[in-house]
Amino acid sequence: MSALTPSPLRVAIIGAGQVADKVHASYYATRNDLQMVAVLDSHLDHAKAFANRHGTKKAYQDLQTLLREAKPDIVSVCSPNRFHYEHVMAALEAGCHVMCEKPPAMNPKQADEMRLAARKAGKVLAYDFHHRFAQDTQLLRDAVQSGTFGEIYVTNALALRRCGVPGWGVFTNKALQGGGPLIDIGIHMLDAAMYVLGFPKVKSVTAHSFQRLGTSKSSGQFGEWDPKTYTVEDALFGTIEFCNGGILRLETSFALNIREQSVMNVSFCGEKAGATLFPAHIYNDVGGELHTLLKRDEADDQRHIRSMDAFVRHVQGEPVMIADAEQGLVIQQLVAALYESSEKRERVALC
Numbered sequence: 082m083s084a085l086t087p088s089p090l091r092v093a094i095i096g097a098g099q100v101a102d103k104v105h106a107s108y109y110a111t112r113n114d115l116q117m118v119a120v121l122d123s124h125l126d127h128a129k130a131f132a133n134r135h136g137t138k139k140a141y142q143d144l145q146t147l148l149r150e151a152k153p154d155i156v157s158v159c160s161p162n163r164f165h166y167e168h169v170m171a172a173l174e175a176g177c178h179v180m181c182e183k184p185p186a187m188n189p190k191q192a193d194e195m196r197l198a199a200r201k202a203g204k205v206l207a208y209d210f211h212h213r214f215a216q217d218t219q220l221l222r223d224a225v226q227s228g229t230f231g232e233i234y235v236t237n238a239l240a241l242r243r244c245g246v247p248g249w250g251v252f253t254n255k256a257l258q259g260g261g262p263l264i265d266i267g268i269h270m271l272d273a274a275m276y277v278l279g280f281p282k283v284k285s286v287t288a289h290s291f292q293r294l295g296t297s298k299s300s301g302q303f304g305e306w307d308p309k310t311y312t313v314e315d316a317l318f319g320t321i322e323f324c325n326g327g328i329l330r331l332e333t334s335f336a337l338n339i340r341e342q343s344v345m346n347v348s349f350c351g352e353k354a355g356a357t358l359f360p361a362h363i364y365n366d367v368g369g370e371l372h373t374l375l376k377r378d379e380a381d382d383q384r385h386i387r388s389m390d391a392f393v394r395h396v397q398g399e400p401v402m403i404a405d406a407e408q409g410l411v412i413q414q415l416v417a418a419l420y421e422s423s424e425k426r427e428r429v430a431l432c
């Protein structure tokens with residue numbers, strides 16, 4: 082390498098599971114200005130197999146040893162939700178930039194401490210809310226900003242599966258995961274909706290949750306699970322009321338008797354026009370007929386790569402949008418309020 086070429090940024094990955102494999106490592110491998118130097122897993126055999134697959138130099142089981150020996154510039158946190166807080170805090174303390182998988186943490190207190198730690202360290206902390214990086218999402222965000230919709234007063238976010246309880250990992254374990262479909266898949270459409278709306282200030286939250294199918298069925302489109310250890314909700318239905326008078330309704334489920342196998346989408350209804358997010362379609366009514374103002378034929382399937390790319394470019398100093406620690410905290414607060422409302426069966430005020 083010539084003296085003028087900067088050294089590649091050193092990358093470490095924590096949690097050698099499927100998202101680390103398919104998204105983080107696969108993306109980092111496409112860049113010659115990054116070098117994957119270490120991987121850590123609580124199961125050393127996972128870390129070693131991952132290191133072999135991706136040509137990563139070293140596999141670790143102890144985080145402080147990794148941080149001391151491998152000296153990464155960037156850390157991807159891909160461990161189960163329960164461990165995001167401790168892994169992000171340790172990486173920031175060691176002076177690393179961090180890309181953390183969603184959800185940010187288990188509760189708003191942790192997400193807030195992570196936000197403050199990133200600020201104190203002067204490092205980038207981004208969350209992998211990748212649906213906001215689809216070109217569809219950006220088109221709708223631009224349309225909101227240019228006034229195409231007038232005021233949007235009703236938003237419907239759907240993250241529903243007919244029978245799609247994850248059959249791997251710890252997704253049915255409340256203690257390790259923090260919750261079920263809301264914190265796993267609903268959170269994605271919640272973030273995409275909030276991003277398009279420009280993160281309006283929230284007044285209150287109400288929600289109902291159900292646990293009817295996960296504890297009785299045991300297999301579906303994503304494999305098998307043990308109904309005896311299923312401790313998360315199957316479905317949650319919530320309404321977020323904004324200070325501007327608008328509402329965002331969120332429906333999310335791992336298992337619900339609906340016609341479609343899976344629905345991941347958001348629709349927006351404004352005074353002048355409405356829109357569907359995936360694929361982006363903006364419309365209104367002219368003389369009783371649907372009038373299209375903008376339409377993509379297919380939704381952007383590169384959104385996950387764009388999320389990783391934005392993080393790295395941000396680390397390198399480009400002023401590109403990321404799902405940052407401030408917005409991650411707002412999303413974590415909304416998730417907590419939705420769970421609190423569904424448990425107490427009462428409205429939760431947020432301002």
Ligand SMILES: NC(=O)c1ccc[n+]([C@@H]2O[C@H](COP(=O)([O-])OP(=O)(O)OC[C@H]3O[C@@H](n4cnc5c(N)ncnc54)[C@H](O)[C@@H]3O)[C@@H](O)[C@H]2O)c1
Nearest residue numbers: 096097098099100122123127159160161162164182183250
């Ligand atoms: N952005 C997305 O669309 C997306 C998709 C999938 C998963 N995720 C998130 O990524 C995270 C991991 O999910 P996954 O599907 O890859 O799970 P996974 O079960 O495939 O992988 C998790 C890995 O972490 C390891 N692990 C467990 N405890 C650990 C600890 N204390 N320290 C280090 N490693 C530990 C496990 O051994 C396993 O190898 C979760 O937070 C999940 O919400 C995000």
